[in-house]
Amino acid sequence: MGTKMDRFDQNGCPEAVRGGMExxxxxxxxxxxxxxxxxxxxxxxxxxxxGRSGIPQRDIILLLLEQxxxxxxxxxxxxxxxxxxxxxxxxxDILNKVYKGLSEQIGKAFMFRCKSVDCSxxxxxxxxxxxxxxxxxxxxxxxxxxxxxxxxxxxDPAASSLDEIILxxxxxxxxxxxRIAHELYMANVPLVPxxxxxxxxxxxxxxxxxxxxxxxxxxxxxxxxxxxxETAVIGKNVKLYQGVTxxxxxxxxxxxxxxxxxxxxxxxxxxxxxxxxxxxxxGNVTIGHHSVIGGNVWLTEPVPPYSKVTxxxxxxxVQVRNVPPTKKEQQ
Numbered sequence: 001m002g003t004k005m006d007r008f009d010q011n012g013c014p015e016a017v018r019g020g021m022e023x024x025x026x027x028x029x030x031x032x033x034x035x036x037x038x039x040x041x042x043x044x045x046x047x048x049x050x051g052r053s054g055i056p057q058r059d060i061i062l063l064l065l066e067q068x069x070x071x072x073x074x075x076x077x078x079x080x081x082x083x084x085x086x087x088x089x090x091x092x093d094i095l096n097k098v099y100k101g102l103s104e105q106i107g108k109a110f111m112f113r114c115k116s117v118d119c120s121x122x123x124x125x126x127x128x129x130x131x132x133x134x135x136x137x138x139x140x141x142x143x144x145x146x147x148x149x150x151x152x153x154x155x156d157p158a159a160s161s162l163d164e165i166i167l168x169x170x171x172x173x174x175x176x177x178x179r180i181a182h183e184l185y186m187a188n189v190p191l192v193p194x195x196x197x198x199x200x201x202x203x204x205x206x207x208x209x210x211x212x213x214x215x216x217x218x219x220x221x222x223x224x225x226x227x228x229x230e231t232a233v234i235g236k237n238v239k240l241y242q243g244v245t246x247x248x249x250x251x252x253x254x255x256x257x258x259x260x261x262x263x264x265x266x267x268x269x270x271x272x273x274x275x276x277x278x279x280x281x282x283g284n285v286t287i288g289h290h291s292v293i294g295g296n297v298w299l300t301e302p303v304p305p306y307s308k309v310t311x312x313x314x315x316x317x318v319q320v321r322n323v324p325p326t327k328k329e330q331q
Contacts, residue, residue: 054108054112055108055109055112055191056105056106056108056109056112056191056192056195057105057108058195060101060104060105061105061192061195061196062195062196062199063101064098064101064102064105065177065180065196065199067094067097067098067101068098068138068180069176069177070094071091071094071095071098071138072138072141072142072145072176073142073145073166073176074087074090074091076166076167095135098131098135099131099132099135102127102130102131102134102135103124103127103128103131104127105192106127106130106131106184106189106192107123107124107126107127107128109127109189109190109191109192110123110124110126110127110189110190111123111124112190112191113190113191130184130187130189133183133187134180134183134184134187137183141179141180141183144179144216145172145175145176145179146162147216147217148172148175148216148217148218148219149162149165149166149172150162150217151217151218151219151237151239152165152169152171152172152219152221153165155219155221155239156219156221169223170203170204170205170206170223170224171204171206171219171220171221171222171223171226172220173200173203173204174200174201174203174204174206174208174220174223175208175214175218175220177196177197177199177200178197178200178208178210178212178214179214180196181193181194181196181197181200181210182210182211182212182213182214184196184210185210185211193210194210196210197209197210204223204224205223205224205225205226206220206223206224206225206226207226207227207228208226208227208228209228209229209230209232210230211230211231212228212229212230212231212232212233212234212246212266213232213233213234214228214234214238215234215235215236215237215238215271216236216237217236217237217238218234218236218238219238219239219240220239220240220241221239221240221241221242222241222242222277223242224242224243225242225243225244225278226240226242226243226244226245227244227245227246227247228246228266229246229247229248229265229266230265230266231248231263231264231265231266231284232246232266232267232268232269233266233267233268233269234246234269235269235270235271235272235273235289236271236272237271237272238269238271238272238273238274238275239273239274239275240275241275241276241277241279241295242277242278243277243278243279244275244276244277244278244279244280244281245279245280245281245282246266246267246269246281247266247280247281247282248265248266248282248283249265249282249283249300251265264284265283265284266283266284267281267282267283267284267285267286267287268284268285268286268287269281269286269287270286270287270288270289270291270305271289271290272289272290273287273288273289273290273291273292273293274291274292274293275287275292275293276292276293276294276295276297277295277296278295278296279293279294279295279296279297279298279299280297280298280299281293281297281299281300282298282299282300283300285299285300285301285302285303286302286303287299287302287303287307288302288303288304288305288306288307289305289306290305290306291303291304291305291306291307291308291309292307292308292309293309294308294309294310294311295311296311297309297310297311
């Protein structure tokens with residue numbers, strides 16, 4: 001619908017409607033609005049970082065994540081050239097940059113959450129140790145991710161090579177990011193792992209909370225719409241198809257109506273389980289090892305090992321025609 005400011009004169013300029021024009025912008029107006037905004041920052045508790053070192057920066061975190069992926073699989077992101085002769089120098093250079101950047105962003109995250117008045121030295125020292133610990137785990141993370149890629153190669157007849165999976169498969173990319181984010185989550189780093197996991201979600205359509213524990217040889221086929229909750233535990237050699245949800249039932253609340261957090265509320269998937277497309281498993285239930293969960297299954301109870309769970313197929317009626325249908329039949 002039009003407004004008073006939608007009227008224009010013959011030269012295309014807005015007409016001043018009697019009584020409808022806002023006053024001109026002034027310095028005093030800016031000051032009043034600034035005071036109002038700053039007051040709201042304090043009231044809603046989101047400005048506690050202003051006097052310390054600031055909040056972690058999403059763009060910097062994602063740049064560091066890209067560099068971590070480059071360290072795991074050099075050359076596959078296409079952002080940096082690698083040669084056999086210069087690989088050692090290039091890898092060392094990235095490691096130094098990532099260590100410095102991660103230490104800074106993790107430090108910001110710790111200080112943002114910290115309630116102490118003077119926590120800078122303690123939080124920065126803790127951040128440095130956390131960044132160092134993550135980088136030291138890169139060789140073992142790479143080994144586990146190669147097992148994940150191998151599981152994809154063995155589980156998908158359309159896959160032609162490990163290179164194809166590492167370069168192109170969204171499920172593999174999401175798992176790469178999750179394994180990095182999970183290490184930071186386990187180190188109790190706030191904000192940073194969630195930024196990483198939500199970036200993976202936006203890039204791949206797969207939503208894995210950084211708190212989820214996932215064993216080796218994990219494969220997500222196709223991937224779109226997969227959701228894995230924070231307290232889910234997934235064993236080895238597990239395969240998920242698109243649309244699978246490992247979620248929670250309705251959340252319990254305390255006496256004041258607030259959600260009770262920290263409880264185990266997502267499924268446990270044991271080793272060698274396959275879960276087909278659009279299956280939904282909710283709550284703290286266990287799916288026994290070597291089980292198969294069929295497509296479109298809805299589960300809120302445990303399943304013993306070696307089970308096969310399916311939904312009875314709907315009755316379909318197929319009418320075979322030897323001649324084109326009439327107009328009435330088409331309707």
